[in-house]
Amino acid sequence: MGILTKDVERHPCEVEVSHCFDSLHAHVKFTDGAVIWPGDEVIVKGPEIMAPYGHVVREQREAVIFRASKLERLWTRLTGDFEFMELCEFSFSEEVKL
Amino acid sequence: MNAHTPKTHASGATHTADATTVEEGLAIQEEQAKFDSDTATAVAMQNTLLTPRFYTTDFDELDAVDVTPVREDWDLLIAQMQADPNKGHFRKTDDWDHVDWDGMEPGLRKEFIDFLISSCTAEFSGCVLYKEMKRRGSNKDITQLFQLMARDEARHAGFINDALREAGVAVNLGFLTQKKKYTYFRPKFIYYATYLSEKIGYARYITIFRHLEAHPEHRFHPIFKWFREWCNDEFSHGEAFALLMKTDPKLTSGVNAYWIKFFLTAVYATMYVRDHQRPAFHAALGVDPDWYAHEVFTKTSKLSQQIFPLTLDIDHPRWQRELVALQKANADLALAVQRKQTLKKWGAQARAARAFVSLLLIPSKANKVPASTRMEPVY
Numbered sequence: 001m002g003i004l005t006k007d008v009e010r011h012p013c014e015v016e017v018s019h020c021f022d023s024l025h026a027h028v029k030f031t032d033g034a035v036i037w038p039g040d041e042v043i044v045k046g047p048e049i050m051a052p053y054g055h056v057v058r059e060q061r062e063a064v065i066f067r068a069s070k071l072e073r074l075w076t077r078l079t080g081d082f083e084f085m086e087l088c089e090f091s092f093s094e095e096v097k098l
Numbered sequence: 099m100n101a102h103t104p105k106t107h108a109s110g111a112t113h114t115a116d117a118t119t120v121e122e123g124l125a126i127q128e129e130q131a132k133f134d135s136d137t138a139t140a141v142a143m144q145n146t147l148l149t150p151r152f153y154t155t156d157f158d159e160l161d162a163v164d165v166t167p168v169r170e171d172w173d174l175l176i177a178q179m180q181a182d183p184n185k186g187h188f189r190k191t192d193d194w195d196h197v198d199w200d201g202m203e204p205g206l207r208k209e210f211i212d213f214l215i216s217s218c219t220a221e222f223s224g225c226v227l228y229k230e231m232k233r234r235g236s237n238k239d240i241t242q243l244f245q246l247m248a249r250d251e252a253r254h255a256g257f258i259n260d261a262l263r264e265a266g267v268a269v270n271l272g273f274l275t276q277k278k279k280y281t282y283f284r285p286k287f288i289y290y291a292t293y294l295s296e297k298i299g300y301a302r303y304i305t306i307f308r309h310l311e312a313h314p315e316h317r318f319h320p321i322f323k324w325f326r327e328w329c330n331d332e333f334s335h336g337e338a339f340a341l342l343m344k345t346d347p348k349l350t351s352g353v354n355a356y357w358i359k360f361f362l363t364a365v366y367a368t369m370y371v372r373d374h375q376r377p378a379f380h381a382a383l384g385v386d387p388d389w390y391a392h393e394v395f396t397k398t399s400k401l402s403q404q405i406f407p408l409t410l411d412i413d414h415p416r417w418q419r420e421l422v423a424l425q426k427a428n429a430d431l432a433l434a435v436q437r438k439q440t441l442k443k444w445g446a447q448a449r450a451a452r453a454f455v456s457l458l459l460i461p462s463k464a465n466k467v468p469a470s471t472r473m474e475p476v477y
Binding site: 015017018019020021022023024025026027028029035036037038039040041042043044045046047048049050051053066076077080081083084085 | 151152153154188189218221222225226229233234248249252253255256257259260263269270271272273274275276277278279280281282283284287290291361364365368
């Protein structure tokens with residue numbers, strides 16, 4: 001990883017999507033223990049994973065991690081905190097008018 | 099939607115909310131899915147892609163948290179969450195009245211669906227965040243807490259999703275195969291933001307619930323009947339974050355007191371602005387958004403006295419005036435952006451910034467934090 005250059009890595013992962021009444025969730029786990037750092041981007045390869053209603057789908061996939069450059073990682077660490085409003089739930093989208 | 103007769107399973111459960119094992123839950127869902135695919139083909143569903151946010155944090159710092167100073171309260175709270183008093187609650191019962199979606203006034207329908215989708219996204223994002231913290235951490239106390247909170251959030255999301263499906267809105271979880279960027283929060287900012295988010299969430303839900311108890315004629319959708327148990331989950335999540343903050347007095351003193359004031363102001367102001375963007379929704383509930391905001395701020399301030407060293411002076415003469423100014427500037431800003439009027443946009447941004455700074459500069463009220471942190475939901 002350079003100061004300004006991005007690395008691209010491929011890692012195996014397990015995707016779990018639950019589209020159920022008692023749990024609506026979707027998680028990605030890197031099965032080789034790869035770790036995500038601030039500013040990294042992740043995309044799971046392959047077709048969209050669609051769990052029909054009432055189903056839990058588990059799939060082994062490959063994910064591509066676009067590693068942030070050192071500078072970008074530092075920047076995200078310094079500025080990420082200011083996106084905290086996204087953690088707050090106000091029950092409304094950001095659209096000013098519908 | 100659940101008009102078919104569900105098959106009864108091993109423990110007698112006919113609903114996933116009652117299932118005691120994963121296998122049983124899956125079997126019930128399987129049954130439901132057979133029925134469901136028929137419905138889905140018959141009704142053209144509007145597709146909505148959920149777009150949660152992804153975060154990382156300093157997981158080493160999180161692992162280093164030692165709950166020993168609050169062990170007694172901590173164990174009680176975890177035991178209560180493990181006992182899962184709300185298991186089986188988030189299901190449709192006979193109380194789930196028929197919803198006349200087609201007869202709903204279009205403006206209200208639009209705002210209400212927006213309310214459901216954004217609530218669902220918020221619950222979902224909480225679930226993603228908590229699960230990530232559970233997975234990356236190695237401190238048993240911490241991972242256990244986040245696992246339990248992820249369970250609740252996923253359950254709430256599932257319940258709202260069900261209400262959305264009834265309205266003909268299908269939630270699409272296909273976001274995983276789209277590129278997503280991970281942002282970063284320091285653990286203490288996660289504590290402040292999620293603590294406030296959970297407590298203000300409780301205050302918001304319970305205020306609506308109590309209002310509709312007194313004015314049932316305004317209850318235009320049955321989901322509001324579930325708000326009390328729902329917000330009790332939010333309440334206990336907030337309790338957990340309060341205890342986490344209690345483990346380290348530095349988190350709520352010194353320069354961090356200024357951060358807390360900033361968070362409180364930003365959260366209250368954002369809530370005020372966003373609520374005022376949804377007039378039809380509040381009119382249908384029979385709620386004046388200004389009254390509602392003040393109610394919620396009062397309750398949240400009272401609750402946050404359990405851990406925060408200060409409360410905002412929401413009765414200060416400048417408070418309401420600047421909130422109104424901020425809301426006006428925000429609406430003008432959106433209009434200027436839409437009409438591509440750069441000068442007006444800058445003007446509105448400057449007015450919004452001024453109003454926010456003015457809110458921030460209102461002197462806060464000092465608060466002496468009680469020795470015992472734990473509270474019970476009493477509103």
